[in-house]
Amino acid sequence: MAYNLAPLQNLIEQFERMQGIGNKTAQRMAFYVLSLSESEADEFAKAITDAHSKIKQCKICCDLAEGELCPICQDSSRDKSVICVVQDSRDVVAIERTHEFKGLYHVLHGAISPMDNIGPEQIRIKELIARLGDGEVEEVIMATNPTVEGEATAMYISRLLKPMGIKVSRLAYGVPVGADLEYADEVTLSRALEGRSLI
Amino acid sequence: MAYNLAPLQNLIEQFERMQGIGNKTAQRMAFYVLSLSESEADEFAKAITDAHSKIKQCKICCDLAEGELCPICQDSSRDKSVICVVQDSRDVVAIERTHEFKGLYHVLHGAISPMDNIGPEQIRIKELIARLGDGEVEEVIMATNPTVEGEATAMYISRLLKPMGIKVSRLAYGVPVGADLEYADEVTLSRALEGRSLI
Numbered sequence: 001m002a003y004n005l006a007p008l009q010n011l012i013e014q015f016e017r018m019q020g021i022g023n024k025t026a027q028r029m030a031f032y033v034l035s036l037s038e039s040e041a042d043e044f045a046k047a048i049t050d051a052h053s054k055i056k057q058c059k060i061c062c063d064l065a066e067g068e069l070c071p072i073c074q075d076s077s078r079d080k081s082v083i084c085v086v087q088d089s090r091d092v093v094a095i096e097r098t099h100e101f102k103g104l105y106h107v108l109h110g111a112i113s114p115m116d117n118i119g120p121e122q123i124r125i126k127e128l129i130a131r132l133g134d135g136e137v138e139e140v141i142m143a144t145n146p147t148v149e150g151e152a153t154a155m156y157i158s159r160l161l162k163p164m165g166i167k168v169s170r171l172a173y174g175v176p177v178g179a180d181l182e183y184a185d186e187v188t189l190s191r192a193l194e195g196r197s198l199i
Numbered sequence: 200m201a202y203n204l205a206p207l208q209n210l211i212e213q214f215e216r217m218q219g220i221g222n223k224t225a226q227r228m229a230f231y232v233l234s235l236s237e238s239e240a241d242e243f244a245k246a247i248t249d250a251h252s253k254i255k256q257c258k259i260c261c262d263l264a265e266g267e268l269c270p271i272c273q274d275s276s277r278d279k280s281v282i283c284v285v286q287d288s289r290d291v292v293a294i295e296r297t298h299e300f301k302g303l304y305h306v307l308h309g310a311i312s313p314m315d316n317i318g319p320e321q322i323r324i325k326e327l328i329a330r331l332g333d334g335e336v337e338e339v340i341m342a343t344n345p346t347v348e349g350e351a352t353a354m355y356i357s358r359l360l361k362p363m364g365i366k367v368s369r370l371a372y373g374v375p376v377g378a379d380l381e382y383a384d385e386v387t388l389s390r391a392l393e394g395r396s397l398i
Contacts, residue, residue: 011250041251045244052240
C-alpha cells in the first residue's frame with residue numbers, strides 16, 4: 001500500500017530505487033529516518049550530498065578518489081610495473097583485502113556489453129591505454145568478472161595490449177576454496193580441471 | 200574493509216545504522232548514491248530532510264500526519280465509535296490493506312516492556328484515554344502484537360478502559376490462512392483450538 005503522506009511515500013520510493021531494496025525494506029528505512037533526531041536526519045542527508053559531491057574519479061586509475069588521485073596511486077610504495085584491471089571500485093576493495101597485490105589498479109567502470117549498448121568507448125579503456133605509453137608497465141592482470149561480458153572485455157583489451165609488448169594475464173578459474181565440489185557448476189569444474197597444477 | 204575515502208565511509212556507516220542493513224548492502228547503497236546525477240543525489244537528500252521535518256504525529260490518534268491531523272482522523276466517513284489500538288504506524292497500513300475496518304486508530308508507538316525501561320508513560324496511553332472522555336467511543340479493539348509485550352500492553356489498557364464502560368476486544372489468535380498446520384507452533388495451535396468456532 002502506498003502511504004497517503006507525500007513526503008513519506010517519496011522517501012520510500014527513493015529507497016526503493018536502490019537495487020535489491022524491496023518495498024518492505026524501503027518502508028523500514030523510511031521509518032528509521034522518521035525515528036531520527038533532527039540533527040541526525042540532517043547529518044544523514046548531508047552524508048549523501050557530501051559523498052556525491054566530494055568523491056570523484058582518480059585521474060590515473062579511474063578508481064574513486066577524494067582529490068585528484070586515489071590513495072593507491074598516491075602511494076609510492078606500490079609496484080608501478082603491474083596494473084590489475086577491474087570492472088568496479090568494489091573489486092579493488094575485494095582484491096586489496098587479500099593483501100596479496102602490491103601493484104596499481106585500473107577501474108573500467110563496466111564491461112563491454114553490446115546487449116546493453118556498452119561498447120569499448122563507454123568504459124575506461126582509452127584511459128588504460130594512455131597509462132601504458134611510458135614503458136613502465138610490464139604486466140596487465142585482467143580481473144574482470146568471470147561472466148560473458150567480463151570475458152569479452154578481457155579478450156578485447158588483451159588484443160589491444162599484446163602488440164604493445166605488454167604481458168597480459170587473467171585471474172585463475174577454479175573451485176572456490178572451502179566450497180563443496182558437489183555444488184560447483186560444470187563450467188567452473190571443467191575450468192578447474194583445465195587449470196590443474198601438479199602437487 | 201573500510202574505505203579510506205572519508206565521505207564514502209561515512210555514507211556507508213549512515214546506511215549501516217539502519218536495522219537489518221549489513222555492510223555489503225550499505226556499500227551497495229553508497230555506490231548507488233555515487234552513481235546518481237547531482238540533481239538526483241540532492242533530491243534523495245532532500246527526501247530525507249523533508250520526510251523528517253514534514254511528518255508529525257496526528258493530534259488525535261498519534262499516527263503519522265503531514266498537518267495537524269492524519270487522513271483517517273480527517274475522514275468524516277469513518278466510524279467514530281470504534282478505535283483500533285496498534286503499536287506502530289505500519290500496523291495501521293497493514294489493517295487498512297484488509298479494507299475491513301472502518302473505524303479510527305490509535306497508535307501507541309511501542310508496547311510496555313519493563314526490560315527496555317518502557318512503562319505505560321512512555322507510550323501514547325494517556326492520549327488514548329483522553330479520546331474516550333466524550334462517550335462517543337463504544338469499542339476499543341486491541342491489535343497490539345501477539346508478543347509478551349503486546350499482550351501485557353493490551354491487558355494493561357483493557358483494565359483501564361473496562362471501568363469506563365467501554366467494550367474492549369482483542370484480535371483473534373489462530374493459524375494463519377494458507378499456512379501449513381504442521382509448521383504452526385504449539386502456542387498458536389492451542390490458541391486456535393481454544394478459539395475454535397462451529398461450522
